Amino acid sequence: MEPFMVARRAFVALSLAALALAACGQKPAASSSASDTLTVAATAIPHAEVLEFIKPKLAAQGLKIEIKVFNDYVQPNTQVAEKRIDVSYFETLPYLETFNRDKGTHLVPIKGIHIEPMGLYSAKLKSVAEIPQGATVAIPNDASTEGRALLLLSRNGVITLKDPTNALSSLKDIVDNPKGLKFKELEGATLPRVLGQVDLAIINTNYALDAKLNPTKDALLIEDSKSPYVNYLVGRLDNKDDPRVQKLAAALTTPEVRAFMQQKYEGAVVPAF
Structure with missing residues (x-):
C-alpha cells in the first residue's frame, strides 16, 4: 500500500475516534x-x-x-x-x-x-343578610369548583343541595333556593373582573388575591380551615x-x-x- 494511502487512512481513523470521543463527552453534560x-x-x-x-x-x-x-x-x-x-x-x-x-x-x-x-364576594352587598330576591351569583364553571362553590352556599344555609356532601354537586342538585338566586357559570379566572356586573361571585382564592381582594376581610362567606x-x-x-x-x-x-x-x-x- 502506498505511503499516501496509509497516512490518509490513519488520518480518517483518528478523526472518527476524535468525533466519537467528543460525542461521548457531550452526553453527560446534556444529561446533567x-x-x-x-x-x-x-x-x-x-x-x-x-x-x-x-x-x-x-x-x-x-x-x-x-x-x-x-x-x-x-x-x-x-x-x-x-x-x-x-x-x-x-x-x-x-x-x-x-x-x-x-x-x-x-x-x-x-x-x-x-x-x-374559597369565598363569596360582592361589590354591592355588605353581608349575606342583604342578598335580595333574584340576586345573580357568578360561580366557576368547571365541575369540581362549581360543586365546591355550591357546597359553600349550602353549608351556610343560602341554598339546599340534594346531597350536601357531594363535592361534584351541580345546579341541577339544588332542591331549595329560597332567594331565587340566578347562577352564571363562568371561567374561574374571569370572576374578579365581573364582580361589579353581578350581585355576588364565588371566587377561588388565587384569583381573589391576584385581584387584590383580601379573602379574610372582603369575603361575605369563606370556607374554614377544615376545608x-x-x-x-x-x-x-x-x-x-x-x-x-x-x-x-x-x-x-x-x-x-x-x-x-x-x-x-x-x-x-x-x-x-
Missing part, C-alpha cells in the same frame, strides 16, 4: 443539565410566589426549578400529561380527579401543600418518585414555608402539613 432542572406549572398567586420563595434553597441543594406561570387550570395539567412540563402545583384533588376522568389522563397527587379557602380542598403538587406515574420531584415536595413542606404562608397571606392560604 436535564437532571438538575425541574419545570413546574403554577398559577401566579400564591403558587408561583411560594415556589419563588423556595427557589434559592433548592438551588443551594443543586436543583434548579423553572416556574411556568399559567392563568387557567387546563393547560398546566395538559402540558404535564404531554411531558412538556414535569409537575404542576395549583389544584385540588377533586379537580385533578375530574380532569383525569374527562381528559383520559393519569396524573397523580404527590404531596398536599396548602388550602386556599378538604388541599392544593397538591401533581406529577405523572413515571416521575412521581423522581428524586428531583421528591426534593421539591420536601422543600414545599418545611417550617420555613409554613411561616412564609402564614405571614404573607394572613389566613388566605393555610398550610396543610
